[in-house]
Amino acid sequence: AQKITQTQPGMFVQEKEAVTLDCTYDTSDPSYGLFWYKQPSSGEMIFLIYQGSYDQQNATEGRYSLNFQKARKSANLVISASQLGDSAMYFCAMSAPGNQFYFGTGTSLTVIP
Amino acid sequence: DTEVTQTPKHLVMGMTNKKSLKCEQHMGHRAMYWYKQKAKKPPELMFVYSYEKLSINESVPSRFSPECPNSSLLNLHLHALQPEDSALYLCASSQVGLSNYGYTFGSGTRLTVV
Numbered sequence: 001a002q003k004i005t006q007t008q009p010g011m012f013v014q015e016k017e018a019v020t021l022d023c024t025y026d027t028s029d030p031s032y033g034l035f036w037y038k039q040p041s042s043g044e045m046i047f048l049i050y051q052g053s054y055d056q057q058n059a060t061e062g063r064y065s066l067n068f069q070k071a072r073k074s075a076n077l078v079i080s081a082s083q084l085g086d087s088a089m090y091f092c093a094m095s096a097p098g099n100q101f102y103f104g105t106g107t108s109l110t111v112i113p
Numbered sequence: 114d115t116e117v118t119q120t121p122k123h124l125v126m127g128m129t130n131k132k133s134l135k136c137e138q139h140m141g142h143r144a145m146y147w148y149k150q151k152a153k154k155p156p157e158l159m160f161v162y163s164y165e166k167l168s169i170n171e172s173v174p175s176r177f178s179p180e181c182p183n184s185s186l187l188n189l190h191l192h193a194l195q196p197e198d199s200a201l202y203l204c205a206s207s208q209v210g211l212s213n214y215g216y217t218f219g220s221g222t223r224l225t226v227v
Contacts (some may be wrong), residue, residue: 012223035215035216040222043203044222047216091155097170099209101207102158105154106155
């Protein structure tokens with residue numbers, strides 16, 4: 001069974017600073033995908049970034065980058081130049097064969113002006 | 114069309130009522146999902162349909178009954194719910210198999226059981 005752990009229930013960051021949100025995972029499947037989603041208070045789940053288990057390079061999408069360390073089974077999200085609109089819940093998620101898709105416990109990010 | 118549409122957005126129902134949640138997508142995805150999310154908690158997987166067949170049931174109580182009538186529609190039939198079933202219910206869709214295109218989510222139905 002897959003397990004995804006986010007050890008930071010809440011994080012604060014100053015506007016325009018960078019912040020790293022931690023995610024570790026555990027799986028016995030060699031083929032899997034790692035995702036980060038943002039969920040504002042409105043409830044919608046917004047896809048941010050994806051990393052495949054066989055990808056050699058770290059994924060980047062605009063201000064978002066994923067620090068993928070396969071041997072350590074970690075997939076941390078880095079948000080550069082934080083904005084007030086980045087305040088939200090952030091979930092790490094993992095896909096596995098059989099259309100399994102599970103979320104970590106989430107990190108609440110607050111951007112301070 | 115890159116949306117997953119869920120209706121209704123809000124639903125209040127009594128414990129003896131029967132209601133249904135509806136989810137629709139036109140992205141050609143053949144895997145569809147139901148999640149339940151309580152406040153400040155992660156979404157919990159309930160059901161997965163793959164090619165319109167139920168492939169995952171995460172030991173969900175029988176008062177929740179999923180249905181996938183065609184490749185674009187996913188329903189969740191609700192009957193004799195309890196107040197603790199009040200939550201945000203999210204629908205998602207994806208390609209079948211390991212997908213690197215992400216899982217597209219609807220905006221959810223906020224359910225209150227009174």
